[in-house]
Amino acid sequence: AQSVSQHNHHVILSEAASLELGCNYSYGGTVNLFWYVQYPGQHLQLLLKYFSGDPLVKGIKGFEAEFIKSKFSFNLRKPSVQWSDTAEYFCAVKDYGGATNKLIFGTGTLLAVQP
Amino acid sequence: GAVVSQHPSRVICKSGTSVKIECRSLDFQATTMFWYRQFPKQSLMLMATSNEGSKATYEQGVEKDKFLINHASLTLSTLTVTSAHPEDSSFYICSASGLAGADEQFFGPGTRLTVL
Numbered sequence: 163a164q165s166v167s168q169h170n171h172h173v174i175l176s177e178a179a180s181l182e183l184g185c186n187y188s189y190g191g192t193v194n195l196f197w198y199v200q201y202p203g204q205h206l207q208l209l210l211k212y213f214s215g216d217p218l219v220k221g222i223k224g225f226e227a228e229f230i231k232s233k234f235s236f237n238l239r240k241p242s243v244q245w246s247d248t249a250e251y252f253c254a255v256k257d258y259g260g261a262t263n264k265l266i267f268g269t270g271t272l273l274a275v276q277p
Numbered sequence: 278g279a280v281v282s283q284h285p286s287r288v289i290c291k292s293g294t295s296v297k298i299e300c301r302s303l304d305f306q307a308t309t310m311f312w313y314r315q316f317p318k319q320s321l322m323l324m325a326t327s328n329e330g331s332k333a334t335y336e337q338g339v340e341k342d343k344f345l346i347n348h349a350s351l352t353l354s355t356l357t358v359t360s361a362h363p364e365d366s367s368f369y370i371c372s373a374s375g376l377a378g379a380d381e382q383f384f385g386p387g388t389r390l391t392v393l
Contacts, residue, residue, distance in 0.1 A: 198384075205281075206321075206370070206384035252320065264311070265382060267320040 164188055164257040168268035175243050176276050183238040183271050185227075185253030194256035195236040196265065197227055201249045209251070212236065223247070245277045279305045281373050283385035290361055291393055298356045298388045300371030306351035307373035311382060312344070315368040327354050361392040 169184040187193065197209040210221025217229040227238045236253060253268040280303040290296050300310055309328050313321040325341075327333040327348035335341045343365075345357040354373075358365055368389050372382040 205386040206372075208381065211381065264323050264326060266323075269320040 164255055164266050166253055166255050166266050166268040168251075168253055168271050170271045171269065172272045172274070174274045174276065177245055178242050179275075181238070181240040181243045181247070181273070183251055183253075183273070185236045185238065185268055187234050187236070187255045187266075189234070195227075195229060196254040196256070197221065197225070197236075197238050198252045198254060198267075199249045200252065200270075206252065209238070243273075243275050245275045247273060248275045249273060279303075279373070279375065279383040281307075281371065281383045281385040283369075283371055283388050285388060286386065287389040287391070289391045289393065292362050293360055295357055295359045296361055296390060298358075298369055298371075298390075300354045300356070300373070300385055302352045302373045302375065302383070305373075305375040305383075307354070307375050308351065309374045310348055310354035311372045311374075312346060312354075312356050313370045313372070315370060315387070321370060324356075358390065361390070363392045366390055366392045 165188040167186050195212045198206045199209050200206050209225050210219050212219045212229045220226045225240050227236055229236050250270045250272050252270045254265045257264050257266050282301045284299045288296055311326050312324045314324050315321045323336050324339045325333045325335045325346050327346050329348050329351050333346040343359055348354040368387050370387040372384045374382050
């Protein structure tokens, strides 16, 4: 079965630092990849998604992610973080196996940005 | 963007009682709704997928008689936790996807269930 791993569980950065959060999934074939963000006290929101085409995907709020098929990876990046980026970030993969197209989530990375 | 609401946002109940949680898509028709459970400091775990007008598909290990899911209309799905016990205390989140952009799920704000 498909699985998703996020290697960084808790990241602390200072404002203006660059961010990269790792995400790896377990097997290839057709994949749709997502990054969601959950700000404190709020619901999950979509940051960006990859279905096909250009492997470098740009999302909202200056985030981007690169799909590297050979590495089964979809890392999230932002060149300069802000205090308002403090949140939990979840990588997800759509699993096309079985009767339903379900999302498989990683365990999440809690990002704390210090002013 | 598409909005999904959940009601109630938090509920406290006694052990042995049943609790119903509603999930509504406010500005689109949701052909598919998903129910997740999130434990503290852990990821979202899919419990079941429901399509409007048909029986829900439960994930392995999820008791369908304990977690009753109904998706009676294109804008409403309900999750009923029957005979709740303290170990059912958790954060329950629903999401919905519609006909347009069916590959994207829109998430509700979640319901915090505490069973005493």
